Amino acid sequence: MGKSKLLVVEDDTGLQKQLRWSLDAYEVVVADDRESAMAQLRRHQPAVVTMDLGLPPDPDGAREGLALLQQMLAAAPDTKVIILSGNQVREHALKAIAMGAYDFHQKPLDADTLSLVVARAFYLHTMQQENRRMLQIQSDSPLAGIISRDPGMLKVCRSVERVAPSSASVMLLGDSGSGKELIARGLHRLSTRHDKRFVAINCAAIPEQLLESELFGYEKGAFTGAQRQTLGKLELAHGGTFFLDEIGDMALPLQAKLLRFLQERVIERVGGRHEISIDVRIVCATHQNLKSLADSGRFREDLFYRLSEIVLSIPPLRERVGDSALLAHHFKNKFCASESRSALHFSPEALAAIEAYPWPGNVREMENCIRRAVIMADGPQIAPLDLGLPDGAEGDASVNLRQAREAAEYKVMVQALARVDGNIVKAAELLGVSRPTLYDLMSHHGLK
Numbered sequence: 453m454g455k456s457k458l459l460v461v462e463d464d465t466g467l468q469k470q471l472r473w474s475l476d477a478y479e480v481v482v483a484d485d486r487e488s489a490m491a492q493l494r495r496h497q498p499a500v501v502t503m504d505l506g507l508p509p510d511p512d513g514a515r516e517g518l519a520l521l522q523q524m525l526a527a528a529p530d531t532k533v534i535i536l537s538g539n540q541v542r543e544h545a546l547k548a549i550a551m552g553a554y555d556f557h558q559k560p561l562d563a564d565t566l567s568l569v570v571a572r573a574f575y576l577h578t579m580q581q582e583n584r585r586m587l588q589i590q591s592d593s594p595l596a597g598i599i600s601r602d603p604g605m606l607k608v609c610r611s612v613e614r615v616a617p618s619s620a621s622v623m624l625l626g627d628s629g630s631g632k633e634l635i636a637r638g639l640h641r642l643s644t645r646h647d648k649r650f651v652a653i654n655c656a657a658i659p660e661q662l663l664e665s666e667l668f669g670y671e672k673g674a675f676t677g678a679q680r681q682t683l684g685k686l687e688l689a690h691g692g693t694f695f696l697d698e699i700g701d702m703a704l705p706l707q708a709k710l711l712r713f714l715q716e717r718v719i720e721r722v723g724g725r726h727e728i729s730i731d732v733r734i735v736c737a738t739h740q741n742l743k744s745l746a747d748s749g750r751f752r753e754d755l756f757y758r759l760s761e762i763v764l765s766i767p768p769l770r771e772r773v774g775d776s777a778l779l780a781h782h783f784k785n786k787f788c789a790s791e792s793r794s795a796l797h798f799s800p801e802a803l804a805a806i807e808a809y810p811w812p813g814n815v816r817e818m819e820n821c822i823r824r825a826v827i828m829a830d831g832p833q834i835a836p837l838d839l840g841l842p843d844g845a846e847g848d849a850s851v852n853l854r855q856a857r858e859a860a861e862y863k864v865m866v867q868a869l870a871r872v873d874g875n876i877v878k879a880a881e882l883l884g885v886s887r888p889t890l891y892d893l894m895s896h897h898g899l900k
């Protein structure tokens with residue numbers, strides 16, 4: 453690896469030489485005035501700069517040096533600028549620090565101390581870059597938007613990572629607002645199809661008669677009002693991922709057409725005469741029990757099997773251990789920023805209410821609730837009233853000991869089972885109970 457670049461801004465040629473000599477661990481580039489310093493900064497993008505504040509045309513003052521400092525930090529805010537103050541008063545050096553300079557060093561120069569200061573500045577710069585890179589990776593991560601510490605939910609995330617690269621159809625089961633679309637988007641972004649489109653359609657939101665043309669598109673004149681050829685969502689998703697939300701609400705005749713597409717991978721636009729090959733990865737979601745819909749004849753069994761090559765069940769928020777408070781903090785910070793409010797915090801009573809409330813609308817309900825609270829909060833604290841939760845969601849006070857024990861038992865069992873991936877023997881070991889006891893407890897709590 454080549455040497456790191458260091459820019460020395462100094463108008464005294466004697467000092468330039470001295471600095472080059474004492475800082476020979478670096479590739480030193482020099483500049484002797486504001487203009488050349490800015491040119492060198494743009495050209496070499498040094499991590500560290502040493503500069504004299506007394507630059508021409510104001511070699512005895514600090515005006516030019518401070519102006520350069522401001523210009524440099526505006527152009528490259530991460531640069532660590534070390535002020536070498538000579539005759540200038542200490543006040544100027546302090547002003548430079550207040551403006552964002554990294555450190556200052558008094559002339560005459562002590563080579564050892566200066567080397568140390570410069571080395572530390574390089575080190576800090578590297579650390580900050582590394583930190584930024586990590587944050588970037590985290591926020592670029594396709595699953596980064598999914599906030600959870602719950603073992604069950606983390607298991608879903610791991611399955612998403614594993615399943616995403618395959619072309620298998622994925623069925624997402626979960627209550628409304630539990631994050632099914634978020635997971636579907638994660639699947640898309642982690643797949644080899646990520647540079648193509650992710651197209652979503654909500655089968656429950658579109659009237660039955662319109663859904664077919666939404667899916668398959670139509671030709672001009674196919675029906676009254678079909679004034680021009682229109683591509684369907686499946687065709688738009690070609691090469692990418694197609695997300696069918698609320699698939700349980702699809703009417704039987706259309707289910708037959710979807711099944712034909714899944715078998716043959718061709719579509720015909722409504723009113724069209726020729727087949728068009730389409731390559732999409734299908735992800736579907738439902739909050740209904742599709743298997744029982746299939747058993748009662750309201751959902752085609754063959755379609756069910758086609759769609760459910762991989763099934764991922766997303767736990768409702770009330771079953772996720774610790775996630776309510778975690779998500780509440782996450783949304784509070786997000787909305788404080790977007791609503792330009794200074795930092796808010798939850799009162800202990802508000803947090804207790806958040807933890808006690810069962811969140812039937814899951815994460816979506818939580819998101820809306822916290823947005824409201826951030827807008828309504830009067831002062832720096834979010835109180836239970838700001839949350840606007842229904843009466844009776846005021847924390848743990850109403851829970852009796854037996855209920856509390858049961859709830860704790862349930863939580864710890866779910867946690868243990870998730871940790872050992874459903875292995876009963878290991879879960880019993882972890883919980884310190886016998887296998888039959890665990891079976892009894894599971895059946896008591898309705899766990900399969």
Ligand SMILES: Nc1ncnc2c1ncn2[C@@H]1O[C@H](COP(=O)(O)OP(=O)(O)OP(=O)(O)O)[C@@H](O)[C@H]1O
Nearest residue numbers: 597598599600627628629630631632633634815816
């Ligand atoms: N774990 C999570 N972390 C952060 N945000 C989440 C999480 N889960 C869901 N959300 C947010 O909650 C909202 C609802 O999520 P999403 O639309 O994915 O739910 P859904 O299950 O598809 O809902 P529906 O069944 O009603 O279509 C979205 O704004 C989503 O970004």
